[in-house]
Amino acid sequence: MSNWSKIEDAVKNRIIMLDGAMGTMLQKQSLQEDDFRGERFQDWPSPLQGNNDLLVLTKPEAVEKVHHAFLKAGADLIETNSFNATTISQADYDMAELAPEIARAAAQIARKCADEWTAKTPEKxxxxxxxxxPMNKTLSISPKVEDPGFRDVTFDEVKESYIGQIxxxxxxxxxxxxxxxxxxLNCKAAIAATHAVFxxxxxxxxxxxxxxxxxRSGRTLSGQTPEAFWISIAHANPFAVGLNCALGADEMRPHIEAISRVADTYVIAFPNAGLPNAFGEYDETPSDMSGQxxxxxxxxFVNILGGCCxxxxxxIAAIAQAAEGIAPRHPVKPKATLRLSGLEPFQIAV
Structure with a gap:
């Protein structure tokens, strides 16, 4: 039985733990421009500090340190440090051609760390x-206020950029x-890219x-409610659907509850540690967040829990402790209805 098959079995009986914020933990290491450049990119013409994904090539030990910390805390699942490893996003650093290399290195590092912990505790x-x-270019919203119909990227361009990463x-x-x-719509391009790779x-x-x-509007930036979002992407048959980022646990709760009521698959949630303060920092303590x-x-409401910013x-350790021994959510049984969505959900009973 593969490790993922064991996760599929475990999710029926307990809450699965995801990791936390890679970016937050990298910032805590006080990395400087030279760390991002490494030896390979010493003469790169663009500033590179802040390109966290690049660290998988120039300072992989910093990324490994974060993975190991979250695995030690109890994470069953860790995310690759490839959040921005697409040609479109890496173009900000004049590194578009390096995006696939960055994505692959990120996967290799995460794989190595996960396998080391699996070897230590095969029962987990x-x-x-x-x-x-996401990308810094959107398919649903014009970057020009004076021209709502303008787009600076096409669906196919977004899809191709995601294909290289995936x-x-x-x-x-x-x-x-x-x-x-x-x-x-960007998400649909990512889904199409994933299936193209398959x-x-x-x-x-x-x-x-x-x-x-x-x-607090309760909508995505492109205007959808949680239920409408689910209907829009349900055709992908995801293993799990949910929400992350932007909100703390208290603020996210009603929206996760809304998805939990309608999703006939598992629900994932990884909120921020509260809302950012005046300095853009997050003050919510582990005990406060786990309590919420x-x-x-x-x-x-949930099957998979983790943390974002x-x-x-x-x-993660506090959330894992709070969830220990509590039965997970059971996906709802799909109803025989025609489900449509724009900004709002629309269902027709059959």
Whole structure:
């Protein structure tokens, strides 16, 4: 039985733990421009500090340190450090051509760390999710306020950019995580890219999809409610669907509950450590965050839990402890209805 098959069995009986914030933990290492450049990119013409994905090539030990910390804290699943490893996103650093290399190195590092922990504790297999993040270009919203119909990228361009990222990781990771989705059309391009890679390699792996409710409006940036978002991407048959980023646990709760009521698959949630303060930092303590999430678990909203911005291994350990011994959510049984969505869900009974 593969490690992922063991996760599929375990998710029926307990809450599966995801890792926390890679970016937060890298920032805590106080890395400087030279760390991002390494020897290979000393003469690169563009500033590189802040390109966290590049560290898999220039300072892999920094990334490994984060993976090991979250695995030690109890994570069953870790995400590759490939959030921005697409040609479109890496173009900001004039590194578009390096995106597939970055994605593959990220997958290799995460795989190595996960396998080391699986060897230590075979009764608790650790698996790797290939992180596929959003882009700085959106298909649903014009970057020009004066021209609402303008787009500076096409669906096919976004899809091709994602194909390069996913293809570089597919033979290494256990599943693909399309995360922090604020534009559903971009997400559809990522889904199409994933299936294009499946067709090319001749096999499939599970897909997990996590959207982002950007503020208290209860909608994604492209305007959808959680229920409408689920209907829009349900055709991908994801292993899990849910939400991450932008909100803390308290603010995210009603939106996770909404998805939990309608999704006929598992539900994943990885909120921020509260809302950012005036300095853009996250103050919510592990005990506070786990205390807010405990009702989610007790009321049966979720199957997979982790953390996003501001969350540390201590947050993950506290959440894991709070969820221990509590039965996970059971996916709802699909109803025989025609389900449509725009910004709102629309269902017609059959």
């Amino acid at each position: 297999p650790r698996c790797v999710l290939g992180s596929v993040g 293809e570089a990781m597919i033979d290494i990771v256990d599943a693909i995580l399309i995360e922090t989705v604020f534009d559903t 067709d090319k390699v001749g096999y499939k792996k599970p897909i997990l999809i996590s959207g982002t409710i950007t503020d 999430i405990t009702p989610w678990v007790e009321e049966g 501001g969350t540390t291994p201590e947050h």
